[in-house]
Amino acid sequence: MKVQCPYRCDYCLNLKGETNHWWLRPQEAEQFLLVRWNQQLADVEGYEHICSESCASKALSKWLSQANGNLVRPPRTERPLSAIQ
Numbered sequence: 001m002k003v004q005c006p007y008r009c010d011y012c013l014n015l016k017g018e019t020n021h022w023w024l025r026p027q028e029a030e031q032f033l034l035v036r037w038n039q040q041l042a043d044v045e046g047y048e049h050i051c052s053e054s055c056a057s058k059a060l061s062k063w064l065s066q067a068n069g070n071l072v073r074p075p076r077t078e079r080p081l082s083a084i085q
Contacts, residue, residue: 007042009051011058016051023050025059032063 007016016022023034024041025048034056041047050056 007049009055010048011055012051014051016049020051023056024048025050025056029067032060034059 007022008014009016009022022037024037025032025034027046027048034050035041042049048059050059
């Protein structure tokens with residue numbers, strides 16, 4: 001992802017102002033993580049720029065849909081449920 005200056009939200013294309021409270025999200029496949037805005041990290045390739053709670057929700061939704069096939073499922077019990085009760 002190419003970094004644009006001034007920064008734009010990767011979800012709604014809003015421009016970052018000086019007092020905006022934005023987040024960064026490393027594009028990590030194994031876990032969803034948001035970090036507070038950091039000017040040095042904002043210029044690093046591989047970070048999404050997120051402007052709001054609404055756009056953070058969009059990022060989470062996108063990650064969940066991509067990770068859907070990789071979810072960890074609890075192991076099946078060998079005993080039938082009727083035997084547990």
